[in-house]
Amino acid sequence: MRKLYSHPKSPTPADIVADIGTSAMNAIAKLEISSEHGARGKYNDQAGSPLFSALPRELRDLIWAFATAPYEDPKAKFENTAYYYRPGHTARLKTETAVLLTCRRVWLEANAFPMMQAEQSFYYYRGAPDGRDPEWMARLTKHNSQNLGELHLFIQMGTIERLAGPTWSLRDYFLIHRPVRGDFQPRVFRLTIRHTDWWSWENDAPLRLQDTWVKALLDAPELRSTPILKLELETLDYKADQLAVIVDRIKKLESAERSSHYVGDYPTMTRFELADEQDTSTWEGPTNIDGRVRQAYKDKATLTYHVVTLTWNLRFTSLPHASVPGLRRASVALSPDQNPLAVDENWGRAEGGLKFWYSAILPRRREPRMTEWTEGMKRYHFMLRFWTQVRWISRRQAELGEAVRRRQFEESCGAVLERRWAARWEAEKSLLKFVGHRIP
Template sequence: MNAITKLEGKTCKYIGIAFSEHEALGKYNDQTSSPLFSVLPRELRDLIWALATAPYEDPNAKFEKTAYYYRPGHTARLRTEVALLLTCRRVWLEANALPMLQAEQSFYYFRGAPDGRDPEWMARLTKHNSQNLGELHLLIQMGTMEKLADPTWSLRDYFLKNRPVRGDLQPRVFRLTIRHTDWWSWENDAPLRLQDNWVKALLDAPELRSTPILKLDLETLDYKADQLAVIVDRIKMIESESRPSHYVGNSPTMTRFELVDKQDTSTWEGPTNIDDRVRHAYDGKATLTYHVVTLTWNLRFTELPHASVPGLRRASVSLSPDKDPFAVDKDWGRAEGELRFWYAAILPRRREPRMTEWTEGMKQHHFMLRFWTQVRWVSRRQAELGEAVRRRQFEELCGAAREREWAARWEAEKSLLKFIGHRVP
């Protein structure tokens, strides 16, 4: 446990960093003696920062060409250099968001690359990194993707397993790729088949209503291009529903995904021994030529077609407490449920046929004994909860004093650290 985590535990507050020049005003050197800041305009500096922090394929971490995950853009581990951010505070304040904004975070279901992400990695992202999530890339088998058509499944379930938090999944670009080895029965060279309902669910996913661009890659072999063309034409006919998701002024407005007219088509070549295994379906072929079709949708306002979606406020969803996925469970509710269970388990016994007066008296005695035992348990549990609440209030009072002490210290030291919100114990 580091010092920051310990201090968060004592103050009951999260600790963050001032990420903008406006927040950190007076806490950094303007670097006016450097022509990089005094001569070059901010637009050119942003281009320099972007080039210096752009992701690239590490030449020292190449993937095997026969691996399932080997394809253009994924021939080696993706790497991002962040040494630039350590030069000075002025550079850090201007460029700290760029590594996440430009990075591609790839999730594999299944047969993933060594640099693939997982829900545990996603859950560890800070609020700042979640807000600057660039491209979220999902490479997934057809059977697993079809789960999205199930009403009990959501797009969020592929990336996060913890309790939903507003804003924890809002990438700038969401890309979904169905590779040649992700189609049904690809090993037997079976004809291509794709269900439309999961594509419809993807276009209507509420998790993507803060994502400006949605891309769908469909990859197959060149001699199946005609089969893929039929599927692509069918997907183009699927329309996104209009849903209220953003505020324009003080009123919620409708958004929907609109298909870009021009589709992108590309090809690439790979070996026939996928996963170092000989496939009889490829006998006589020296290489495999892959055919890839990419469909792109842009998020648009239904009534304001030329408006830009990014940067606007999300519409808040009003739900009753029993249906709100963000509501916190109450211990008292669980205790009350257990008490109802005892009532249901014991009361029916009183309706059994009367045998003898003594037997009936014993039954009533056992019933009252169990009933009052449960009542005492509920009372004790309620007292424990009350004690926990009082202890928590005391800790918050002590934490508030520590918070003021450390805030004054950081202000005197011109530190970029700050307390950013209440921490749930």
């Protein structure tokens, strides 16, 4: 059953939280996440408060977003000569969560916003005091992992170049445990190369960057749940021309297509597409970086930094104008069982006449280059190939049957679910409504 949702064109919390579009399904996802904690049904509906009785849910979400937005703590300023000092990181980032303690009704609606809006910064060398580490990521609850907002990686050129190697992945910079579904899905991923992260910056060497790790970043399977990818390159103003050459080269890199999401019951290809406009900014800092004045800067009063930010958006290749929300991830197909199959001595009397097929088909296939194949090796090779095909056919039939049964179930329960959501939105004074299908 296909349903369409309407929503007013006023700004939504998604614009503030992650800048990932104005889809009503994002609001639905937030409601569902909050309901997992078992507190729904155990709260006072606060009918006497105009906040809940008069304001619609969308406006309340804007209030929660503003109340829990992170800010730079004026009581925890950084030294302006530190390696990590820059706009947006001049002090520790702080989030106020007092609003969540007012009542259960507020907590149910707003508990995801602090994590969704926070910027979690990881530094590989010369990090700030509020930097995170893989141990911190390992301590996150499932709820916090699902609501992870912006993940910001500050990293030196020599360290990020490992990403292009065959034995290194993006998650290795953040996680110390084995992969678990849903443990790495930030809404925004930002990677920053600071002026002090380039090769031989102390000697004022020319800028150089390998394209291989940028291509590996665009193709990273870990980011196929991340709608926005940002690459921030920072250098000094008199090297802007060198940086422009590198940026033009990066813009020509194309993201590989991956089957990463389900639309309905069908896996769909996604890829990162470069935004039309790049963001360029400048800022000024002292010449005594880390308390020392380098030879190249001794004649300068201040250093002017030139920053270029490239943005990629995750898109469906078959739906180029649609943004990718948090849909179901495509499951990884299990590889066939590689355990040796026991060859029965009476295998010729097996069901289906395997001995006949063995004698009729195997001689026509090209055998591996070996000095000599024994009869037992031929039988084992055939049985392994035969049962692998049988398992694949059986698994595919089960998947198709499950898809049909799921579609039949959704069609039969569609009206019930529609009534349930309509009643919930009405109770929350929400502006969301069903269109294109009426409740009988």
